[in-house]
Structure formats: C-alpha cells, structure tokens
Amino acid sequence: MHIEREPEGVRAASRAWRRSGECVGFVPTMGALHAGHLALVDRARAEGATRVIVSIFVNPTQFGPHEDLAAYPRDLEGDSDKLRAIGVDLVFFPSVAAIYPDGAETFVTLDRLPEHLCGLSRPGHFRGVATVVTVLFNLVEPDIAVFGEKDFQQLRVIQKLVRDLHLPVRIVGAPTHREADGLARSSRNAYLSASERQSALCLSAALRQAQARVTDGDRDAATLIAEMITLCTDAGGRVDYVAVVDEDSLDAIACIDRPVRAILAVFIGRARLIDNARLVPRGGPETLDTPGTRP
Amino acid sequence: MHIEREPEGVRAASRAWRRSGECVGFVPTMGALHAGHLALVDRARAEGATRVIVSIFVNPTQFGPHEDLAAYPRDLEGDSDKLRAIGVDLVFFPSVAAIYPDGAETFVTLDRLPEHLCGLSRPGHFRGVATVVTVLFNLVEPDIAVFGEKDFQQLRVIQKLVRDLHLPVRIVGAPTHREADGLARSSRNAYLSASERQSALCLSAALRQAQARVTDGDRDAATLIAEMITLCTDAGGRVDYVAVVDEDSLDAIACIDRPVRAILAVFIGRARLIDNARLVPRGGPETLDTPGTRP
Numbered sequence: 001m002h003i004e005r006e007p008e009g010v011r012a013a014s015r016a017w018r019r020s021g022e023c024v025g026f027v028p029t030m031g032a033l034h035a036g037h038l039a040l041v042d043r044a045r046a047e048g049a050t051r052v053i054v055s056i057f058v059n060p061t062q063f064g065p066h067e068d069l070a071a072y073p074r075d076l077e078g079d080s081d082k083l084r085a086i087g088v089d090l091v092f093f094p095s096v097a098a099i100y101p102d103g104a105e106t107f108v109t110l111d112r113l114p115e116h117l118c119g120l121s122r123p124g125h126f127r128g129v130a131t132v133v134t135v136l137f138n139l140v141e142p143d144i145a146v147f148g149e150k151d152f153q154q155l156r157v158i159q160k161l162v163r164d165l166h167l168p169v170r171i172v173g174a175p176t177h178r179e180a181d182g183l184a185r186s187s188r189n190a191y192l193s194a195s196e197r198q199s200a201l202c203l204s205a206a207l208r209q210a211q212a213r214v215t216d217g218d219r220d221a222a223t224l225i226a227e228m229i230t231l232c233t234d235a236g237g238r239v240d241y242v243a244v245v246d247e248d249s250l251d252a253i254a255c256i257d258r259p260v261r262a263i264l265a266v267f268i269g270r271a272r273l274i275d276n277a278r279l280v281p282r283g284g285p286e287t288l289d290t291p292g293t294r295p
Numbered sequence: 296m297h298i299e300r301e302p303e304g305v306r307a308a309s310r311a312w313r314r315s316g317e318c319v320g321f322v323p324t325m326g327a328l329h330a331g332h333l334a335l336v337d338r339a340r341a342e343g344a345t346r347v348i349v350s351i352f353v354n355p356t357q358f359g360p361h362e363d364l365a366a367y368p369r370d371l372e373g374d375s376d377k378l379r380a381i382g383v384d385l386v387f388f389p390s391v392a393a394i395y396p397d398g399a400e401t402f403v404t405l406d407r408l409p410e411h412l413c414g415l416s417r418p419g420h421f422r423g424v425a426t427v428v429t430v431l432f433n434l435v436e437p438d439i440a441v442f443g444e445k446d447f448q449q450l451r452v453i454q455k456l457v458r459d460l461h462l463p464v465r466i467v468g469a470p471t472h473r474e475a476d477g478l479a480r481s482s483r484n485a486y487l488s489a490s491e492r493q494s495a496l497c498l499s500a501a502l503r504q505a506q507a508r509v510t511d512g513d514r515d516a517a518t519l520i521a522e523m524i525t526l527c528t529d530a531g532g533r534v535d536y537v538a539v540v541d542e543d544s545l546d547a548i549a550c551i552d553r554p555v556r557a558i559l560a561v562f563i564g565r566a567r568l569i570d571n572a573r574l575v576p577r578g579g580p581e582t583l584d585t586p587g588t589r590p
Binding site: 007011100101104105106107108109110111112113130131134135138139141160161163164165166167168 | 302306395396399400401402403404405406407408425426429430433434436455456458459460461462463
C-alpha cells in the first residue's frame with residue numbers, strides 16, 4: 001500500500017488505473033479510522049471498485065474558529081495499519097499547503113442546503129466540506145466515492161454539488177455503522193469519558209424511540225421532537241438541535257405522512273455528536289384519511 | 296462539425312478523443328462570434344490541441360438583473376458557419392436547463408479577486424463566470440482552454456480557480472484582438488451606432504496614451520488615470536472605472552515601478568465596453584533610485 005503525499009502523484013496513480021480499465025473507488029476521511037470507515041471501503045468494492053483510494057486530511061476550512069481542529073484525533077500509523085490490513089491500494093495524505101495553495105481564495109458554496117441543521121450551528125462548515133470534496137475529486141478523479149449516512153446533511157450537500165457542478169463521479173451513501181449498544185461510530189467518540197460514553201447512548205435511543213412512535217402511528221413531528229429533547233437532556237446531553245426533515249430538501253416536516261429523516265446534534269461533555277435515522281410511517285399518506293384501514 | 300446539445304454527449308466525445316491520444320482544446324464563448332473568438336481557436340491549436348471544442352452558452356448567472364441578458368446578440372447559424380469554416384471539431388450548445396439542473400444551488404466563488412474592477416460594478420458576475428466555467432470544464436474535460444485577455448479580470452479569476460480547485464486543465468491567455476483602428480473586438484460592439492462606434496475608440500486611445508506616458512517616464516498612476524478619464528469623457532463616454540492595477544492581485548498601484556495593467560470600463564450609449572493594456576515602465580524599479588542610468 002502506497003502512501004502518497006503529492007496531488008500530482010495521486011492523480012497519476014488514479015489515471016494509470018483507469019486507463020488500464022480499472023474502476024477507482026474513493027473514500028475521503030479525516031483519519032482516526034474506525035470500523036465505520038473500513039465498511040465504506042468494503043462498500044466501494046461492492047459497488048464495483050477494483051482499486052480503492054482513501055484520503056486522510058483533517059480539513060481546516062470545515063472547522064469553525066472555536067471548534068476542535070487542533071484536538072481532532074490524528075493517528076496516521078494506526079490508520080495505515082488498518083487500511084493495509086483490508087487491502088486498500090493507495091492512501092492520499094496531503095499537507096494543508098498541497099490542498100490549499102498559498103493565497104487560495106476559491107470556495108464551493110451551496111445556497112440552501114447549508115441553511116439547515118448543522119449548517120446553522122457551524123457557519124462555513126459546509127463551504128469547507130464542499131470545497132475540499134471538490135478539490136479531492138479533481139485530484140483523485142474517482143469513478144465512485146462513498147460517504148457515510150451518519151453525516152446525513154454532508155451526504156446531501158455532496159450529492160447536490162456533484163449534480164450541480166456535473167462532476168463525473170457516482171456518489172454512494174452507506175448506512176451508519178454502530179457499536180453493539182447502538183452508538184454511531186465517530187472519530188469524536190474518542191473524546192468521551194466512560195460515563196459520557198454511557199450518556200452518548202441518548203442519541204440512538206432517542207432515534208429508536210421516535211421510530212417506535214411512528215411505527216405506532218404517531219404523525220406529529222413536534223411531539224416526537226419534544227420527547228427526543230427530553231430523553232437527551234435527561235441523559236446529561238446538551239441538545240444543539242433535534243429535527244424531523246424532508247430527506248431531500250432538509251426542510252422541517254410537521255406531519256410525518258411519508259418517510260422522513262430524524263436528525264439530531266447533542267453535546268456530550270465537549271464532544272458534539274450527531275446521528276440520524278429514517279422514520280417510516282405505517283401505511284403511507286392514505287392512512288391519514290382512513291385510519292385503521294391498513295395493517 | 297457536430298453540434299452537441301447534451302452534456303453527456305460532449306463528455307463522451309472528448310473522452311473518446313483523449314483515449315485515442317488526442318489533445319483536446321476548448322474555447323468557451325457566449326456566441327455572436329467575431330475574429331477575436333476565431334483567433335482563440337487558432338491559439339488552442341498552436342498550443343497543441345489536435346481537436347477543438349467551442350461552447351456557445353449565454354450564461355444567465357453572470358448577468359445582473361438590470362443587464363443585457365435578453366438583448367445579448369445570438370446567432371447560432373452564423374456562428375456555426377464561422378466555426379465550420381475554420382475546422383472546429385465540435386460545438387457544444389447546451390440549454391440553460393442542461394447546465395443548471397432544476398434546483399441548482401451550487402456556486403464557485405472567489406473571496407478577493409472579484410472585489411475589484413468589474414466585480415464591484417457587476418455584483419455576482421464573477422460568481423456566475425466561475426461557476427459556469429467550472430461546469431463546462433467538468434463536462435468538456437479539456438487539456439487546454441483558451442481565454443482572451445480582453446476580459447483580463449475574468450482570465451485572472453479563471454486562472455485562480457483552476458489553481459485553487461486543482462482542475463486538470465491548462466489555461467492559456469490570448470492577446471486582445473483589435474480592429475484596424477484599435478477598437479477591441481467584442482460581441483457588445485454590435486450595440487454601437489455609427490457615431491457611438493467612433494466614440495468607442497476612446498478606450499483604446501486612452502490606453503495608448505497611458506502607455507506613451509509611461510514610456511516617457513511618468514510613474515504616477517493617479518495622473519494617468521485622470522487623463523484617461525478626461526479623454527473618455529470628452530469622447531462622449533460615461534466612465535464606469537479606470538484603474539492601474541497589479542497584474543496578479545488586481546490591487547490598485549500608485550507608482551508604476553514595474554509592469555502593471557491599465558484597465559477601464561466605459562459606457563458608450565447602452566453598451567458597456569471594457570479594455571486593458573500592459574504598461575511597462577522604462578528601465579524597471581532601479582531607475583527610481585538612479586534615474587537616467589539605464590537606456
């Protein structure tokens with residue numbers, strides 16, 4: 001497994017593979033890899049990739065001035081071992097200066113999707129994400145790129161920018177990877193103490209509770225949201241937001257009359273954790289008018 | 296010569312050429328083609344292009360709400376004849392909906408270069424330019440793209456975004472193409488009446504005067520600018536701006552102690568015309584300290 005630091009090097013490797021008929025899969029990460037990241041590599045292969053490139057780049061432009069850029073966990077050696085063990089072909093590990101040349105001033109921005117959820121809590125975050133993903137796509141030139149659904153809004157932003165800018169890459173969303181007790185895998189889980197680790201279960205518990213309510217026939221988003229906030233607060237979390245949204249526009253939904261997304265961000269100690277889940281109502285829209293007529 | 300309307304069609308043609316070892320040159324235009332555009336095609340070939348693609352797309356996002364989007368001259372038939380006559384391989388003539396899919400909300404923006412010159416007079420203009428050029432590059436996937444120096448700030452914006460976003464294309468700037476009397480070729484010259492056509496000579500005349508002053512040893516930008524404004528106003532023009540700027544940053548220059556760019560925008564009737572020229576001081580910076588010691 002080659003570790004490449006130079007932009008031109010990763011492009012040359014990818015082009016050579018594609019010229020010889022290989023399908024290049026790409027998994028962009030910020031490192032501190034866990035089983036969720038490794039599952040994205042598997043997914044790239046399942047989607048047809050015959051070569052997989054993983055980038056490790058803690059992207060400064062997606063962190064706010066008071067966020068955890070400096071503290072973000074870094075472990076190139078451990079990451080390399082994990083990627084080598086699962087047969088990744090190339091790790092792209094660029095410097096900040098290689099990605100953002102001196103005097104860089106160009107950004108990729110979206111007008112609407114960032115005006116929701118994490119975008120409101122983290123001004124500029126999705127501008128940084130959209131920019132670095134565009135740059136990485138331009139360097140790696142992959143056929144397929146895989147992103148986790150855990151960062152649901154990020155996945156939507158990337159799908160939208162790829163469509164809008166006509167980037168020649170197919171985006172695949174992969175299900176959130178969870179620990180046995182339900183906690184969504186995240187590099188930021190490393191910030192949690194043992195007791196915080198226990199509190200952090202409130203995110204997935206709140207989502208499961210919402211799914212159960214909707215399965216039971218509840219349709220009112222406001223009621224569900226209030227319950228989720230209570231559950232998280234009682235567990236010692238500080239809620240940033242809890243929302244029930246349309247899966248494409250991310251606009252808030254009042255009545256759950258179709259599949260929607262519940263999504264939340266909660267501070268557990270200094271760690272800001274996010275999670276989300278699909279809520280699928282029993283029966284669909286018709287049940288609103290004819291309650292009880294469907295199983 | 297094929298006229299392609301579909302994004303996937305132009306990408307397929309370009310990829311087929313590149314796969315068989317050809318070098319693809321690209322000249323993006325808004326149509327209403329004149330000899331200046333045709334010279335860009337020649338330049339693409341001189342730079343090594345073995346196939347040339349020309350796009351014709353009047354890009355709505357680079358026009359302000361009170362600008363000349365609707366009036367902008369359109370002549371697909373005449374344009375096609377001209378491009379066929381010089382052996383262009385493919386014309387890409389997409390619809391607005393093909394470039395900007397329904398709900399498009401992604402833009403490429405630059406933080407600093409647009410805060411100068413035309414960017415101040417035309418808010419959002421360079422956001423539209425940067426976005427459409429990025430989209431066109433993603434579709435055409437050229438090896439080389441040629442832009443005229445007449446739109447000097449546009450050329451700098453494109454060079455910067457290509458560098459910052461690591462787009463795999465080489466940008467070539469081609470000299471401004473002029474009529475025999477000095478008027479810079481522009482599709483907007485079609486707006487001019489016979490007498491306005493005469494007034495419009497003030498732009499190139501002002502630039503020539505500035506060059507002559509600098510050759511004579513004048514260094515003070517403010518004096519030159521005042522003279523240029525007077526010349527244009529006396530000719531019946533309404534000056535939008537006249538500036539002397541650094542050729543990379545486009546920051547205003549007070550003392551012309553190195554090669555700089557004089558650049559101006561002047562309304563002649565309803566036509567907003569632009570032009571620019573390099574000013575090269577006699578001798579270079581050292582002459583400031585030791586006047587007369589260099590030829």
